Amino acid sequence: MRKLLNHELERKTVEQFRTSEKAPFIIVLDNVRSQSNVGSIFRTADAFLTEAIYLCGITSSPPHREIQKTALGATESVTWKYYSKTADAISELKGKGYKIIALEQTDESVVLQNLHIENDQRYALIFGHEVNGVDQEILNKCDLCAEIPQFGTKHSFNIAISVGIVLWELNKKRLPV
């Protein structure tokens, strides 16, 4: 088995990325504290051709040294916007017809593998603060909650890992193989 060289990976240029049809998911970060997590989420969003990232509240925006360290250039390809209030981002997305899904452990959460994705629908996926999760006021505005089932001692994925698993799973549901 021979490792592929960089020029064999069929990587898009930033220009090709921008003009490509995107996966219909907008990642909304509700007061995420760590810039290193934000950068890592940009890198994952690039890999999955994600429509956009909305950075809300205390979430830092590019350009930022700590974001760049983990984004490794993906802040140039992935579209992003900043909102001082997460609620404003959600109102705007609802107005545009997006279905709003929070990733959070609640009394009504659907497990990720059972989350149904419609092919003609766009989605906003809300991820919350590293310790406090998605704000209750924001949860009240969501159409539904989903969670990744966990079986260990912690029951708290790192937010960047959660984004990776959710984008993988929803893209697969959208384009089944």
Next chain:
Amino acid sequence: MRKLLNHELERKTVEQFRTSEKAPFIIVLDNVRSQSNVGSIFRTADAFLTEAIYLCGITSSPPHREIQKTALGATESVTWKYYSKTADAISELKGKGYKIIALEQTDESVVLQNLHIENDQRYALIFGHEVNGVDQEILNKCDLCAEIPQFGTKHSFNIAISVGIVLWELNKKRLPV
């Protein structure tokens, strides 16, 4: 939708974790540089009740301040071993009947969604260095390679994100819903 409180999450104690039946996956880290990635992988391995993590070569072992920062205690629950040479870990695992799968972009890689998992088989999953990937000498010893398809400008997931996606997907294949 009401957020669950910590005591409602049915988190295992370390003792319950250790005596629980594990998912038959051993994560082998081949010369992983970043302690923060190692810690994050412990946390994810805990969530998916993973059998063990094998830390090889330059990969740091617990206890280590930077590992603890991202593992958040998961080094207490998840079984781990250190090997100075990755090849020794693989020889031992082969001897015990594990099937060896490297996560790497090669000319023969199977895309993750097409990777077939047998229910009576145990697996070692090899993840490599953040920049150089899995060493070619190690690839030559693997039964097969798998890769997560990527569609953006980078074609390089963070290793901790890759571990999260792979453990999610293989656990789902093993216990379909």
